[in-house]
Amino acid sequence: MKSLFKVLLAFSLLLSMTACTAESKPDKFEAGVYQSTQTGHHGEIVVETTFTNERIEQVKIVKNGDTMMISEPAAEAICANVVKYQTSEVDAVSGATLSSNAMMRGISDCIKQAEGIEDATMPEAEHLTKEGERYDIVIVGAGISGITAALAAATEEDNQTESDLKILIIEEMPFIGGSFIVSGAGIFNPYGTEDHKNGKLDIIDEDTFIEYLNYRNEGDPLKLTSEALQRKVYQGIDPAEKMLSNAGMPFTWYDIIECEVMDVTFPKSSNHALADVFAFTKTYSSLEEEFVAQHGYGSTADICGKYLETALQSKSNITVKLNTEATHLLMENDNVIGVQVKETDYLKNTVTEYDIKSDKVILATGSPNLNSEIIAKYDPSFATAYPFSEAGQNGDGIVMMQEAGLNPVIQGYGGMCYNGTSLQYGMEDGLALYTLGYPVLNTDGNRYYDESITAPYDTGKYTRAQKDNTAYIIFDKNCEFLNGNYLGSYAGVLLEGENLYDYMVRKGFAVKADTLEELAIQIGLEPEKLETVISDWNKAVDGELSDDLMAAPEYAFSVKEGPYYAEKIHALSIESYISLRTLEGSTQLIREDGTAINNLYGCGTLIVSNLFYGTYFNYGGGLTTSLSSGYIAGKEVSDLLK
Structure with a gap:
């Protein structure tokens, strides 16, 4: 009996201990619904995460201030993977890194609010292989030049009837359009508006267009450009625009660009990335209403991308693969016969x-x-600038050719280089503002270029030559940017109750002081020197002093009334003109020995130095030449296959 009692007692104690253990097991989360607001690429992203005591039950993006067509694929993948793998540390979506990171920060913050425990990890992606595919033409890249090349190859000479060719576009990003959809520039069409065509204004002829390109090349000192290709680009702009229009992407004339140096006028048509153009058209309004109804707002980049999608969908012989990276060129007997790809399913x-x-x-x-690496090797002076591009400008085409042993001709230098505050492309990390007409001083307190007339896209080439690629813009309370509740040219969202530069001071991009002496101390300059420089600047603006650097004092502003501000700036490279040489008058790529590479062609900024280099062509110059060179490449290749 005693033995039985002992057994029962032990069993009772065991049950008691088990119960205590079960009761004392802590919850992984405090059940509930939590929200977190984070800053994405262009605006606020609000994440909502639902928890039970045991798991992350649901993740939703309840507000998305970023471009939908770029950030939405990231939102879908991240929300699904966080729930699937029970961790906030999932893979960012290529091409939407800033949006992805903002979403993951928000989810992590929600986990902290729920006093959660993250003990899971996302496994590495499973690597698979499959049978190959076959097309007549493969186009690597779905920016404006790649899309235009595909449409040109997909149609006959009338740019409407479909050809018999099977065409594939592969794009490593989860969206199409590249820089085109976020650019504020337009397309130059030297053929002109109706006023030009009706004789009221002079049409820009081919020779004048080429003269202007070469003027921007500073006379083409390295003899890199191809006049024959420049002429083809001129001839291709108008039909390329018409082709896109026929495919569902109309263009609207909205501006005239003056080139005072050469006294020529270039009409400019919209690339649909500008809201003020389409606010007056039925097409934009209806599309905007559709986006607002579906997503709560309508982004100009989304609308531009929608037009491009419509254009591609109008051709049954074009296939588009997104999240698909070309990793290698396929070679056979010294001929390019295709590409090896890596397709990611997030x-x-x-x-x-x-x-x-x-x-x-x-x-x-x-x-x-x-x-x-490419920038440092081929244009060391440009390497001092901070890269400030949309994702995708990685030199993939150049790298693939080098790895295949094709020895391409790499040429060109310079590019589009602005002064700006940012070290990263995105609102939270900078604004890329350039305050024109105010004095710019390097870290020694010296001015170093003409702030009165230097074009914004040329300012960076001077700043990148300064010590530490750093300078300061000095201005006072009368600066126009202090008199409006808006963020700068790359952020595009409203500030509430705070002017732009007070926001920048709060974020650490600028400093503010009641006197120039105090301002000088904050930025590490000698107070007396700063006061002297600003005094001389004001005298030059008022016409009381001749200034060798200031060619147009009428475009400059005095700095006389506190509080004073100093914006810390750097040279930001938007686009490099290091690119590949083509066969004369062709888009076919060549080797260092001058021989053509069989079956391999290029277009867009990959071959831009055949057209211009060194200094930016003008607003819309890159889009214009990309549009036309894509059209030329598509027609050149399709004609050979027919």
Whole structure:
């Protein structure tokens, strides 16, 4: 009996201990619904996360201030993967890194609010292979030049009837359009508006257009450009625009650009990235209403991208693969016969590699602005600028050719380089503002270029030559940017109850002081020197002193009334003109020995130095030449296959 009692007692104690253990097991989360607001690429992203005591039950993006067509694929993948793998540390979506990071920061913050425990990890992607595919033409890159090349190859000479060719566009990003959809520039069409065509204004002829391109090249000192290709680009602009219009993307004339140096006028048509153009058209309004109804707002980049999608969908012989990166060129007997690709499925967490063979390959991979090794090797002076590009400008086309042993001719220098505050492309990390007409001082307190007339896209080339690629813009309370509740040219969202530069002071991009002496101390300059420089500046603006650097005092502003501000700036490279040489008058790429590379062609900024280099062409110059060179490449390749 005693033995039985002992057994029962032990069993009772065991049950008691088990119960205590079960009761004392802590919850992983404090159940509930939590929200977190984070700053994305262009605006606020609000994440809402629902928890039970045991798991992350649901993640939603309840407000998305970023471009929908760029950030929405990231939102879908991240929300699904966080729930699937029970961790906020999931893979960012290529091409939407800033939006992805903002969403993951928000989810992590929600977990902290729920006093959560993160003990799970996302597994590495499963690597798969599959059978290859076959097309007549493969185009690498879905920016404006790649899309235009595809449409040109997909249609007959009338730019409407479909050809018999099967065309594939591959794009490593989850969206199409590249820089085109976020650019504020337009397309120059030298053929002109109706006023030009009716004789009221002079049409810009081919020779004048080429003269202007070469003027921007400073006379083409390195003899890099191809006059034959420049002429083809001139001839291709108008039909390229008409082709896009026929495919569902109309263009609207909205501006005339004056070139005072050469006394020529270039009409400019909209690329649909400007809201003020389409606010007056039925097409924009209806599309905007559709986006607002579906998403709560209508982004101009989304609308521009929608037009491009419509254009591509109008052709049954064009296939588009997103999240698909070209990793290698396929070679056979010294001929390019296709590309090897890596296709990422963020929802399935898989990466699939396979070959795509084709008769012709067109590289539309953009400039190498984000590839520090290429920039440092071929344009060291440009390497001191901070890269400030949209994702994708990685020099992939150049790298693939080098790895295939094709020895391409890499040429050109310079590019589009602004002064700005940012070290990263995105609102939270900078604004990329340039305050024109105010004095700019390097870290020694000296001015170093003409602030009165230097074009914004040329300012950076002077700043990048300064010590530490750093300078300061000095201005006072009368600066126009202090008199409006708006963020600068790259952020595009409203501030409430705070002017622009007070926001910048709060964020650490600028400093503010009641006197110049106090301002000088804050930025590390000698007070007496700063006061002297600003005094001389004001005298030059007022016409009391001759200033060798200030050619147009009428475009400059005095700095006389506190409080004073100093914006810390750097040279920001938007686009590099390091690019690939083509066969004379052609888009076919060549080797260092001058021989053509069989079946391989290029377009867009990948071949821009054949047209211009060194200094930016003008607002819309990159879009114009990309549009037309894509059209030329598509027609050149399709004609050969027909």
